[in-house]
Amino acid sequence: MKFIKATENDIPSIQDLARRSWENAYAEILSNEQMEYMLNTMYSKEEISNHLQQPNYHYFLIQDESQNSFEGFIGYENHYEEKTTKLHRIYLVPESKGKGFGKGALEFLKENVERAGDERIILNVNKYNSAKNFYESQGYRVYDDGVFNIGNNFVMDDFLMEFLIHK
Template sequence: MIITQVTSPQQLEIIRSLAYTIWPDTYGAILSEQQLNYMLDKIYAIPSLQEQQQNGQHFVLVEEDGVYYGFASYQINYKEGKTKLHKIYVLPQTQGKGIGKLLLGYIEQVVVENKNQSLLLNVNRFNKAIDFYTRQGFEVVGEENIDIGEGYLMEDYIMEKKIK
């Protein structure tokens, strides 16, 4: 499996397609169908993804033999000395096969190369991925409620992992 930096609009289309495949499984039991669709449209429209890139997010894709299994995005120096993991998603049928760890390891290496000391992320307080993050060395360091419009609220934990 290889991880590649996203540099083209065609690759953003792949991310968009993956998100529309992954999110219903990830959030279907947590969010209403209306909120799920609202968030997908808001976050994964191509202009929105391009704006996220312009605002400092780096997107990566993981693939093997032309088949894409997941993606992540991160922002170096989101806060002083801290990189933010904005997104990390793998196809439901591939979860538990090391792809998430592969993406996380790649981003942790970026953290080291850029002399940051930790990796931050937000995760929905009801997301089963919290167990994955905890096993990877993240700790809950706070909570945050984010108004995303249309009366919807993201109820997140803030998690952090110190990187040596």
């Protein structure tokens, strides 16, 4: 498994990976209208480009070196809050699940968070997304929940999770 820092040239790959993973992860959770709205908003070329220009926001493509294929991506922001990194997105295509890419990505994230001097990782996960169980198996815990208006009469109904890095 290899992590490749994303650039502007990788935006189409990120968009493709997002769509492929979302169609699987959210098919039973979100309406098609909400999924399209979120993909078109959160994964527009302009939005990703804006993230890539911010010094504390990082995107990495997750590559399966044996297949020479991209299995997913991770996007996170160091210093989102005091001593806290926010994991904004981590998505894997359906055929790569269960192969250790998620665990590897969270380990990669933890190492980069420590290197940046942060001590906590936070994330939002949809209350009906089975990924919550995966995060809990990796040491994350729910510390709150919330319903967030994302526009166009849509909301995100999420658990807020955290992982504390003990130095």
